[in-house]
Amino acid sequence: MFRKLLRLRKKALSFLSIVIGNGEDSFFWCDPLTLFGSLIVYLGPNGPSRLGVPIDALVSDLITSEGWNLPPAKMESQMDLYAYISQISPSSSSDRAVWKIDGKAQISFSSKRVWNSIRPQNQEVAWFSSVWHKAAIPKHAITTWLFSLNRNPTVDRLFSWGLDVDTTCLLCGLQDESRDHLFFECSFSAEIWNLVTSYLHLNMVPTTWSPSLVWIGTVASPKALSCSETGMAGDNL
Incomplete structure (x- = not known):
């Protein structure tokens, strides 16, 4: 059963979002920081070497007292990523995970809402x-x-x-x-x-x-x- 649950990690990841605070609890490449999902998936396995950011880098490694400290973008996908990240304002608070369904943050987890979101939707029958x-x-x-x-x-x-x-x-x-x-x-x-x-x-x-x-x-x-x-x-x- 536990192995079956592990196979659902990718599906569950689409509902998870990280709200950045000081960036000390989040990995830049693996955690879902943006609407693009995990950046190692979005930019590909060569993303760390092309961007010049180590695979094990924390978000806090790219934050200074003046804001974000990111290498120059070389590709259009990187530019789209930077445009989104520039809208995130780091703070002194801790990072926190948020469960979202259809882009809306949820106060609590609901298996019913998750199921209705992932299941095929058909027109309601008359009976x-x-x-x-x-x-x-x-x-x-x-x-x-x-x-x-x-x-x-x-x-x-x-x-x-x-x-x-x-x-x-x-x-x-x-x-x-x-x-x-x-x-x-x-x-x-x-x-x-x-x-x-x-x-x-x-x-x-x-x-x-x-x-x-x-x-x-x-x-x-x-x-x-x-x-x-x-x-x-x-x-x-």
């Missing part, structure tokens, strides 16, 4: 609130999520993976088993759905997968639920 909500049982929510993406190992998927399986639906024995068939197209499932929707007094219920998820999001409100409960209570009386 999001129907699957992921506070009242959801995690096991059920994950199963629903997998079915929504058609990732559960139904027989048709097992067959597509090269497994020698009978693709016929075990419930009706008439058609091949798939996600859509199990929930809506199977005669056994259709009978169950008709009984449930009739008992709950629900009309115009979609009988295909994607429209049904969108429909659930429109009816799963406190008002709709209270009406359903009232109707069921009246039937019981």
Whole structure:
């Protein structure tokens, strides 16, 4: 586990920034002092020899009472670096590390904000609130999520993976088993759905997968639920 964490150093380094004070606690080449990240990466392994600054130099080695003491720039990348460094004003305070996300300093570390920053961002699907909500049982929510993406190992998927399986639906024995068939197209499932929707007094219920998820999001409100409960209570009386 520790080795896996060490492999994430480069990714974590993109969130770390050093605020320069007296420069005694920061290495000029290795620490992320500027928006260019680690200077040994930005200027390359030949950077120390070209710039004339030793690889083990501290930032304090390049600071005098009058400000920065840097060798003359010889390359455009060095000039860009100097232009940025010239805006940093050293002080008598100690250097400090700052955790930044999207360029904004964070008061505390948040794994949620870091994950949202590094993960691929996709457009929110219409059925999001129907699957992921506070009242959801995690096991059920994950199963629903997998079915929504058609990732559960139904027989048709097992067959597509090269497994020698009978693709016929075990419930009706008439058609091949798939996600859509199990929930809506199977005669056994259709009978169950008709009984449930009739008992709950629900009309115009979609009988295909994607429209049904969108429909659930429109009816799963406190008002709709209270009406359903009232109707069921009246039937019981």
